[in-house]
Amino acid sequence: MSNFHRFAVMLATVAAPLSAQPRELSVADSSPFRQLPLPSPNEYRGGDGRPGPRYWQQRADYRIVASLDTATHMLRGRETIHYVNNAPRALPYLWLQVEQNICAPTSIMSTLDQPPLVFGEVSFDFSCGGFTGQPSLDTATIAGAPMKRTRYGTTLRIDLPRPLAPGASVDLDFAWHFTVPEQGVGRMGRDGPLYEIAQWYPRMAVYDDVRGWNQEPYIGAGEFYLEYGDFDVTLTLPASYLVAATGELRNPEAVLTAAQRARLAAARRSDTAVAIVTRAEAGDPRRTRPGNHPYTWHFTATNVRDFAWAGAPNWIWDASGYDGILIQTLYRPTADKWPEAQKMARTTIKHFSEQWYRYPWPHATTVEGPVQGMEYPMLTFVPNLSNRQEQFWDLAHEFGHEWFPMIVGSNERLYPWMDEGFNSFIDLRNAALYFAGTAYGDTIEVNPLHLAATHTTAGQEQPLITNPTEVRDLMWTGYQKPALMLHLLRTEVLGPERFDAAFRDYIATWAFKHPTPADFFRVMRDASGMDLDWFWRDWVYTTARLDQAVDSVTAGGADRRARVWLSSRGTMIMPAELRLTFDDGTTETVRLPVQMWNLGPRFTYRAPAGRTVRRAEVDPRKVYPDMDRANDAWERR
Incomplete structure (x- = not known):
């Protein structure tokens, strides 16, 4: 065959129609290092995981006036929500959370009767403890005219008279009242004369650039996702009561004795506990109160996502200072583990501030009571527990939530691993340092690893990304597994120096904003210099097992x-x-x-x-x- 003929045959073969060629099979990329299918970067959220040039979020400011009748346990309130639409589109309606409706006889929780969540000594009963009732929304107006409103369980839709334009604002006025349940879904309630009050006022749902309105119902296991804003709150209680709350007390001269004000001033300068109300004074209103008539307490808070408070007539009150921050512990005389709580609290706020991000608010206060552990801006509820280790863990864990999600405002109703898990991770090192040299302190950081064997049963374990209301083992999926994940990322994958710098970058970047999982993954990649898609796929999106x-x-x-x-x-x-x-x-x-x-x-x-x-x-x-x-x-x- 001549060279020309060979060349012609070759051309004919190359030019043969595709139908005559062997068909190649399409094979999906099965590499463990393949990219995660994350949302495409845009002008709101960048490919580096940081807010884009047109990032926005809504703002909600609250003015609340409320009073508590301790004889009937009736809480009455009036509020104005000043809502600013920073979104690039008009909003024809708004969504709010009205979460005390969880105790209504027709609520999801009353119907489902879900079992409690148990974490060691701590049990969260997400029922209302046999209480049935719901708040009464006495009035709901816009500019004096009744709102067009529709309630769906724990959410409330407000249809506006006209769409709220980009950059515009609206004032929503409400008056309401409800009976404080003895057990309020594990996160509020009362015990004798002690009240711990949370989820107690209509709150704006989050409208964001990722999902629009986030109006998932409040069921219990999924916590909260809230907008940031300022609060101005006045609370009227009986004469004998002391009050602790989110925010700074603006009228101490009216509600505290001269001795208490002097002791607070000394506490701000002290590294150790100063008794604001001593054990001998606790429960004696002649020594703890400036007079014998109801008092109105005035608090303001800046750039927070919620407001909670507690009141009791018989607290011991200790305080100290750290870097201009007032650290406060309030507890009943029967709380035998709480004399050390002040040291525990100060150590914790100091460690988290110096290790990760400085605490941004004027005080950090924890109250002992019936709630088994819950967090709100500047204020946490923690019970009296059986030993020092359990007491420290619960107290420090609730304070850790001041960072996740109070500072870094992720959606904990969908992603508890970004809230409970990140917090559990930073808690481990804090506990190890506090108890250094003891068997507990020297082993606490590997506790999640020891739990893995009993919580990773094939067919039972669920991915971290699972909605918390669908998780069968929330202690593992929401708390311990993400803590193990970050511990191994720090110690075995990136190394402490590289990880710590990237994690601090994430906290600072998304402080007082709303990060998603994709934002976290991208910041950690960008700041550490390592592509970690392989890591997040196995740990977050699957129940992959190592061998x-x-x-x-x-x-x-x-x-x-x-x-x-x-x-x-x-x-x-x-x-x-x-x-x-x-x-x-x-x-x-x-x-x-x-x-x-x-x-x-x-x-x-x-x-x-x-x-x-x-x-x-x-x-x-x-x-x-x-x-x-x-x-x-x-x-x-």
């Missing part, structure tokens, strides 16, 4: 270097740590980056030349949740 193994060791060839044959037998990939023991008894530990799995689930490590390997072991420190330890080591017989 690293040493398959065999073979002698070296011409290069005199033994081969250690490793494999990733599970569905999760992570970096590996390999410890080699040689014939002379010496050891060598090698940290292998996650890129060892770039070409598949098998990797061959070449040992140093001239050394005979007697034993090879992966994860020798037992820091990973490896599901089969039997294949972690090889030893020459």
Whole structure:
């Protein structure tokens, strides 16, 4: 065949119609390092995980006047919500949260009768404890005219007279009253004369650039997603009552004695506890109150997403100062673990401020009472527990929520792992430092790892991204697994210095804003310099399991270097740590980056030349949740 003929045949083959060619099958990318399908960056949220040049969020300011009748447990209030539409589109209607309706006889919770969530000693009963009732919305007006409103369980839709234009604002006026239940869905209530009041006023739902209105009903396991704004609140209570609340007290001369004001001034300058109300004074209104008539307490708060308060006539009140912040603990004389609470509180606020982001508000206050642990801006509710370790953990955990979600305002009604999980992660180090040198302090940081074996049952475990109201094991999915995830990201993947800088960047970037999971992933990648899509896929979006193994060791060839044959037998990939023991008894530990799995689930490590390997072991420190330890080591017989 001539060269010309060969060339013509070749051209004919190349030019043959596609139908005559073998059809290639489309194969999906199955690499564990493939990109996550995150939302496309836009002018509101950038590809680096930071707010874009046109990022916006709504604003809601509140003015509330309320009074509590302790004889009937009746709380009455009036409020004005000043709502500013910063969105680039007009809003024909608004959505609010009216969460005391959770106790209504026709509510979702009353119908479902869900079991309590139990976390060690702490149990959250998301029922109303047999109480049935709902708030009465006495009036609801806009500019003096009745609102057109429709209630759906714990949400309220307001149809506006005319759409609220971009940049415009509207004032919503409400008057309401309800009976304070003894047990208010695990997050508010009363115990004798002590009241802890939360979710007690109509609140704006969040309208954001990601989902529009976020009006998921309040069921219990999913907590809150709220707009930031300023509060001006006055509360009238009986003469004998002291009040602690979100916000700064604006009229101390009217409601506190001269001695109490002097002690508070001294406490702000003190590193140790100063008794504002002593044990001998607690419960004696002649010594704790300036007079014998009802008092109105006036509080203001700037740039917060909620407002809660508590009142009692028999508190012991301790306080100290840290960096201009007043640290306060208020507790009943029967709370035997609370004399140390002041030290616990100050240590916690100091650690989180210095390690992650400075506490931004004028006071951090915790109140002992029936609520089993709940957080609000500047104020937390914590019970008296059985031992120092449990007491510290609960108290510090609730204060940790001042960072997540009070500062970093993620949507905890959808993503508790970004709230409870991040908080549990920072709590671990805080507890380890407080109890350093004890068995508890020296082991607390690995507690989530120890829990993994009993909470990762195939077919039962659910991904972190699961909606909290659908999670069967919220303690693991919302709290402990994300804490383990971040602990391993810090210690085994990025290293403490690299992780800490990136995590601080995330907190500072999204302080007082509304981050999504994609924003967090992108900031951590951008700030750390490592693509972590492989990590988030396994830990957040799946229930992948880790199983690293040493398959065999073979002698070296011409290069005199033994081969250690490793494999990733599970569905999760992570970096590996390999410890080699040689014939002379010496050891060598090698940290292998996650890129060892770039070409598949098998990797061959070449040992140093001239050394005979007697034993090879992966994860020798037992820091990973490896599901089969039997294949972690090889030893020459």
